[in-house]
Amino acid sequence: MERSGGHASERSLTSDPAAEAAKEAGLTYTTDGEPGIRRVRKGKRFDYIGPEAKVIRDAATLDRIRSLAIPPAWEHVWISTRPRGHLQATGRDSRGRKQHRYHPRWREVRDANKFDRMAGFAKALPRIRRRVARDLGRDRLPKEKVVATIVRLLETTYARIGNEEYAQQNHSFGLTTLRNRHVQVNGSSVRFLFKGKSGREVHVGITDRRVARVVKRCEELPGQNLFQYIDSDGERRTLTSDDVNQYMRDVTGEDFTAKDFRTWAGTMLAACALRQVTAFDSEADAKRNVIAVIDTVAQKLGHTRAVCRRSYVHPAVVDAYTEGVLGTLDAKSDEAAVLALLRRRSRKGVPQTRAA
Known part of the structure; x- marks a missing residue:
């Protein structure tokens, strides 16, 4: 008999990271379960209907809605009545996938907080790796052993963790939602092929005897x-x-999650690539080099250039490259060098966000 290993979250609203980020950004935490504005097609245009079933005619509200650039193909559109709500709109795209539009300020704070965690996460990595190695050596097939396998895959393949709702509704998968048909094991080699977020085909693998077993x-x-x-x-x-x-929280004693692996991976991939880039002679050369590296990292993570630059490559890495100091970092490993850079930049109070 199979049972679900998950458990309902008992965290209060105030401990929700999204709610905390909204508060820090000076915004109101909102959800699409609240009364909102509906979009109704009228010929070639749309009318917007407020919670009281009246057509919205207020110019400021209509300007805010237009600024959200909600695609015409979206259905079941919900728009917040709050100009400073952290969640501004939701809807279903042409493939039935739920999409979101957030307040720009909330995204800035969320991304900054994500980067602020990086030094702590990097410091915790050796502890995570030791625990994973120990749990992979457990007998039989207990929970800790299987979770450790996924954590090893998170770090080495850059794959997403997965969400059962996405798997059921969108037929898109991540590591925890993979089906048997998505994997092929050949000796110590493990290869995964599946449809990921946004319909992107994901083909990743690892050569590791214990993981394969x-x-x-x-x-x-x-x-x-x-x-x-x-x-x-x-x-x-x-x-x-x-x-x-x-498992991540238990091992580290901090609120790190599977998503931190992808942010750290983006930062590390960019740092290693930029350290090997030919020296630049002008600001334009530096910009071209950075764009080329970001594009490479974005491809590995399955993101656009803008999203990768804004949310997955720490601004301190790009700054260090353009200032000509990235290649001078002296450390026993690339990870140690990047960690030293993040700590140094944090002490100097360097801004944590930068435009894509």
């Missing part, structure tokens, strides 16, 4: 879900992203 044992369990484990009662349970994030 765990994945093979998971694959042999009944059911379609790949990553399952056997609990102390001998019951088969499905692993969830909540299980992975709780």
Whole structure:
């Protein structure tokens, strides 16, 4: 019998990272469960209907709605009545996927907070790796062993953690929602092929004997879900992203999550690539080099250039390159060099956000 290994979140609203970021940004935390503005097509244009069933005619409100650039193809559009709500609009795209529009200020604070965590996450990585190595050596197929396998894959493949709602509604997958059909194990080699976020085909893999052994044992369990484990009662349970994030919190003693691996990966990939780029003779050369590196990193992470630059490459890395000091960092490893850079820039109070 299979049971869900997840558990309902008991965190209060005030401990929700989105709510905290909204408060820090001076915004109101909003959800699309609140009364909002609806969009109704009228020929070649749209009317916007307020919560009281009246057409919106206020110029400021209409200007705000237009600034959100909600695609005409979206259906079931909800728009916040609050100009300073952190969530400004939601809707379903042509493929039925839920999409969001956020207040620009909320995105700035969220991205800055993400980068502020990087030095702490980098410092915790050795501890995470030691725990993963120990748990991969456990007997049989307990929860800790399977979670450790996913954490190893998060770090080495840059894949997303996964969300069951996306898997069910959009047929897009991440590590915790993979099905048996998405994996091929050949000796110590493990290869994954699946449709990820935004319909992008993801093809990643790892050569690791212990990981391959765990994945093979998971694959042999009944059911379609790949990553399952056997609990102390001998019951088969499905692993969830909540299980992975709780593991991260238990190991580090801090609120790090699976998403931090991708931010750290983007920063590390960019730093290593920029350290090897030919020296530049002008500001224009430097800009071209940075764009080329960001494009490479974006491709590996499955993002656009703008999203990658804004949310996945720490601004201090780009600043160090354009200032000509990135290549002079002296450390035993690239990770140590980047960590030293982030700490140095943090002490200097360098701004943590930069336009894409």
